[in-house]
Amino acid sequence: MKGIYNCEVIAHSEVSPGVIRSLLHCPEIVRQAQPGQFVNVRVAATTTDPLLRRPFSVHAVYPNEGLFSLLYVLVGRGTALMNKIAAGENVSVVGPLGRGFDLGDSTGAQHIIVAGGCGAAPLHFLSDRLCALWGCENVKVLTGARSKNALLCEAEFISHGVEVVVSTDDGSYGHHGLVTELLQRRLFNSQLETHNSQHIRVYSCGPNAMMREVARIAHEAGVPNCQVSLENNMACGLGVCMGCVQKIKGPVPGDTSGNNWHRERVCKDGPVFNAEDIIWD
Amino acid sequence: MTKPDLSVNIGKIKMKNPVTVASGTFGFGQEMADFYDLGRLGAITVKGTSLEPWSGNDYPRTVETPSGMLNAIGLQNDGLDAFVNEKLPFLRQFDVPVIVNVVGQSVYEYARVSEVLGKTEGVHGLELNVSCPNVKKGCLAFGNSPEGIAEVVKAVREVTDLTLITKLSPNVTDVVSIAKAAVEAGSDALSLINTLLGVAIDPWRKKFRLANITGGLSGPAVKPIALRMVWQVAQAVDVPIIGMGGIMNEMDAVEFMLAGADAVAVGTGNFVNPMAAVEIIDGIEEYLASANISDVKQIVGAVGK
Ligand SMILES: Cc1cc2nc3c(=O)[nH]c(=O)nc-3n(C[C@H](O)[C@H](O)[C@H](O)COP(=O)(O)OP(=O)(O)OC[C@H]3O[C@@H](n4cnc5c(N)ncnc54)[C@H](O)[C@@H]3O)c2cc1C
Numbered sequence: 060m061k062g063i064y065n066c067e068v069i070a071h072s073e074v075s076p077g078v079i080r081s082l083l084h085c086p087e088i089v090r091q092a093q094p095g096q097f098v099n100v101r102v103a104a105t106t107t108d109p110l111l112r113r114p115f116s117v118h119a120v121y122p123n124e125g126l127f128s129l130l131y132v133l134v135g136r137g138t139a140l141m142n143k144i145a146a147g148e149n150v151s152v153v154g155p156l157g158r159g160f161d162l163g164d165s166t167g168a169q170h171i172i173v174a175g176g177c178g179a180a181p182l183h184f185l186s187d188r189l190c191a192l193w194g195c196e197n198v199k200v201l202t203g204a205r206s207k208n209a210l211l212c213e214a215e216f217i218s219h220g221v222e223v224v225v226s227t228d229d230g231s232y233g234h235h236g237l238v239t240e241l242l243q244r245r246l247f248n249s250q251l252e253t254h255n256s257q258h259i260r261v262y263s264c265g266p267n268a269m270m271r272e273v274a275r276i277a278h279e280a281g282v283p284n285c286q287v288s289l290e291n292n293m294a295c296g297l298g299v300c301m302g303c304v305q306k307i308k309g310p311v312p313g314d315t316s317g318n319n320w321h322r323e324r325v326c327k328d329g330p331v332f333n334a335e336d337i338i339w340d
Numbered sequence: 341m342t343k344p345d346l347s348v349n350i351g352k353i354k355m356k357n358p359v360t361v362a363s364g365t366f367g368f369g370q371e372m373a374d375f376y377d378l379g380r381l382g383a384i385t386v387k388g389t390s391l392e393p394w395s396g397n398d399y400p401r402t403v404e405t406p407s408g409m410l411n412a413i414g415l416q417n418d419g420l421d422a423f424v425n426e427k428l429p430f431l432r433q434f435d436v437p438v439i440v441n442v443v444g445q446s447v448y449e450y451a452r453v454s455e456v457l458g459k460t461e462g463v464h465g466l467e468l469n470v471s472c473p474n475v476k477k478g479c480l481a482f483g484n485s486p487e488g489i490a491e492v493v494k495a496v497r498e499v500t501d502l503t504l505i506t507k508l509s510p511n512v513t514d515v516v517s518i519a520k521a522a523v524e525a526g527s528d529a530l531s532l533i534n535t536l537l538g539v540a541i542d543p544w545r546k547k548f549r550l551a552n553i554t555g556g557l558s559g560p561a562v563k564p565i566a567l568r569m570v571w572q573v574a575q576a577v578d579v580p581i582i583g584m585g586g587i588m589n590e591m592d593a594v595e596f597m598l599a600g601a602d603a604v605a606v607g608t609g610n611f612v613n614p615m616a617a618v619e620i621i622d623g624i625e626e627y628l629a630s631a632n633i634s635d636v637k638q639i640v641g642a643v644g645k
């Protein structure tokens with residue numbers, strides 16, 4: 060069950076300029092967390108400014124040590140404060156929260172992970188679990204970034220034993236172009252003859268524009284299962300404020316307004332959704 | 341010393357302690373039941389409920405501000421039938437009074453929702469939300485004048501005997517005259533305050549941060565205003581008051597009670613610390629014990645100069 064935990068901060072490390080990995084000790088969260096779930100961290104313990112907790116995806120778990128890590132970009136005051144909590148100090152963490160990825164229920168599927176920028180954070184945990192469940196040979200990672208030094212987690216994905224293909228917008232490393240072009244190629248080239256698209260599952264996290272394109276490509280290729288992890292602005296993270304909503308296809312039962320859509324909470328009904336259900340705007 | 345008596349009454353609602361939660365910050369309880377036994381609360385106040393489902397405002401709906409937040413949810417809810425059939429059965433399991441926050445676009449809608457809830461087992465009180473700043477029709481349009489508020493309260497009073505709590509807006513020039521009008525029209529109690537109208541701007545994109553442009557401010561930033569209004573209204577009316585606005589801990593709650601609130605509600609504080617409400621109950625008890633006060637009712641309105 061999710062809870063509020065006082066977790067000891069073990070260490071922070073800068074994995075690339077402006078991107079931090081923080082290691083926290085919390086056996087309860089480590090036991091429960093599923094790939095795609097997140098935690099809500101109180102970065103300021105004694106002041107009310109900033110007031111709200113900050114959501115971060117679970118990036119990796121180390122069950123034997125009771126440790127888990129977060130991987131985040133320094134974007135504002137909250138993430139800066141998070142990075143300044145000294146090793147040995149405790150931080151209040153609510154979690155694990157939200158609905159994570161559906162990892163499939165049978166062997167024989169091809170699992171394609173598409174990561175954009177810091178969307179790699181939850182996908183790292185996902186790749187680890189998919190490998191353990193279905194074998195690394197059935198998992199592929201396509202990961203993209205603006206340029207070589209902004210690329211995250213490549214070495215970690217490789218260390219899981221999965222095939223990794225890289226793209227950079229500026230061409231400084233790997234394919235010169237967008238990560239979605241890698242997906243396009245993979246889903247529409249001849250390899251598909253050996254792998255019927257019915258057996259392909261796509262998992263994605265990154266900027267919204269990228270995930271929208273991933274969803275479009277997967278749909279066109281006839282991939283039956285494409286999941287995306289959204290990052291809407293959150294106040295509670297618990298599902299009680301209705302702040303983080305996303306437009307989803309189909310009316311709610313009892314709605315007589317004629318709307319052919321409704322809104323769901325990213326923090327509670329997601330953050331992982333079936334791409335087919337989302338109304339991108 | 342024996343344990344202090346924490347019980348209070350709001351109209352016919354018997355609360356075992358003076359702490360409830362603020363509507364819209366606790367959903368319908370399900371999510372929060374993961375953290376503690378909801379039966380520990382003095383009462384549960386649920387999200388605004390309308391006759392038909394409302395889809396609410398566009399996203400983004402929330403933004404953090406210094407020691408507070410703005411929200412423009414727009415009262416998204418699945419409507420009365422879904423509340424009665426899907427949410428209420430869960431809440432009935434707990435030994436706790438349920439207060440339903442009622443919203444509408446017309447006087448008819450307030451009265452219709454209230455009439456149905458008055459006949460529904462497991463509903464103990466109605467909080468009339470005539471103060472939400474985030475919807476275009478109804479709501480605040482009624483709450484910002486004595487005549488408007490009286491019209492809604494009278495119409496609801498005629499159709500139900502349930503305890504009526506009118507929730508007042510801080511976005512008015514004279515909260516006292518509006519409070520008096522609500523009481524004269526038959527309100528058994530008052531709750532205050534709802535959120536304060538505000539905006540936030542992104543200087544880099546040169547755009548408003550909320551899709552709705554304006555939102556309601558809540559959290560510690562609003563506490564002094566809320567306290568002032570509770571104190572003013574408490575002196576002017578004889579009905580119980582539920583005070584809220586920036587309550588984060590037991591000392592905030594005690595301040596509201598000293599200012600004249602018979603009970604308090606925890607709102608934004610639930611987001612920061614999901615255990616806030618129960619920690620506040622324990623904290624009030626400890627405060628009373630260490631001050632040698634045997635009954636929480638003794639501190640209501642006991643502020644000195
Ligand atoms: C479910 C979820 C998982 C996330 N996982 C990660 C992760 O693994 N790594 C990572 O780098 N970032 C992640 N984010 C984004 C991260 O929460 C924000 O970057 C962070 O809150 C910014 O805080 P700040 O105070 O530094 O920035 P500020 O801009 O000062 O924050 C102001 C407000 O905006 C909110 N906010 C700002 N940017 C975002 C955003 N992109 N998404 C949601 N809220 C935002 C903050 O929570 C805060 O309330 C995740 C967001 C969500 C919703």
Ligand SMILES: Cc1cc2nc3c(=O)[nH]c(=O)nc-3n(C[C@H](O)[C@H](O)[C@H](O)COP(=O)(O)O)c2cc1C
Binds near residue numbers: 534559585586
């Ligand atoms: C996200 C959010 C949603 C709210 N929804 C409602 C609502 O549906 N009905 C209502 O009467 N008040 C609503 N409110 C107002 C609160 O109940 C409360 O009056 C206000 O937030 C002040 O208390 P606080 O500072 O402790 O949050 C909402 C507040 C927030 C922050």
Ligand code: FES
Binds near residue numbers: 295296297302
């Ligand atoms: S952040 Fe409050 S419902 Fe999702």
